[in-house]
Amino acid sequence: MIPIVVLSGFLGSGKTTLLQHALAYYKEQGLKPAILMNELGDVNLDGSLVNNQAPMKEMLSGCICCTIRGDLGVELMNLAEEYKPDVIVVECTGVANPMEIVDAVTDASIYSSMVLQSVITVMDARQFLDFSMGSERNKSFRLMQDQLRCASKLVINKTDLLTTGELQKVQALVKELNPYALTVSTERSDVDPMTFFSVQGEERMDVLRKKDSTVDIANDHHHTYGHDDHTEHRTHDHHESEHYDHDHKHGEHYHSYDHVVVHTHFFGQPVSRFEFEQLFRSLPAEIYRAKGIVRFLESEGQMMFQFAYRELEIIPIRPQKPVNDVAVIMGENFSASEIGERLKKLEAAAKPLASS
């Protein structure tokens, strides 16, 4: 039986950071992991951070939990047959409905020798606290709560961005939402690897899924899971942007994550680092996450940038193979054309400087 570990958590919460810890642990243990990565955009940037550490399959341009859900089982089986790994880690998009993933993994486990080991949810503690105090309970907050509820293990991450009092508040809220999960608070998803990634059999969640029921994996009790409505729409409102409407009604669960917008911009040339940073500082609040690869006029080589809930990180990279300069911008209900225009202006402003 190949154990499957599902990594869930909102956009930019620290899943890839956790995956890197998991890979280091498996390597130390002499275990052979394989990775299935799902990204909303049509480029996999996280993959370039981890791709030479373990065999990886990518599922791009769609959310694993709906538009390309059917492919998940197939990809898992392909990975299992091709690489015979000791463990498979599935990293979901930040907007995935985790119950759908659990469902898809357990579907796959009916036909092959795989077993769902754990669902680890990573949360950005700062963002969670801000959303929980928001006057308007936005859809992303509902999604975060769903991701948190279905976890068997929970990482309250980015504690460096909270005061002690704030962290205690988050811990209390989390305990209320999911008292069953093994919960730790971390910086940079730095969990105890043994507790989080051990693939010893004793704590496996051998989920036997019947047609009309599923398992609430956090507290291990069964309840009805009726698909009375499940609509998926994917409309292209811009050549390079995608708009995901998720509207899932599952008996007692109700999920609605409308208006997740993903915009992809390919840079044709280097831009001013100063202007680039200014642009990110002034993005609308609905843009939660952006990542990409960019070149600056002021320096040599390519840089990877990560923008997660208002924080921008820029790291020099040396890619093993050629990679495009690209920005993938994600958020809730923002204007993709407006951000597209701003990025084009950034390039236009840099043109005279680049050619002089």
Ligand SMILES: Nc1nc2c(ncn2[C@@H]2O[C@H](COP(=O)(O)OP(=O)(O)OP(=O)(O)O)[C@@H](O)[C@H]2O)c(=O)[nH]1
């Ligand atoms: N301040 C702070 N930043 C963190 C911490 N953990 C991760 N980050 C940063 O948050 C950003 C997003 O981290 P990732 O691990 O890529 O998050 P992710 O959940 O994989 O992101 P998506 O796959 O896009 O949803 C990166 O810039 C990380 O360096 C933390 O504990 N504190």
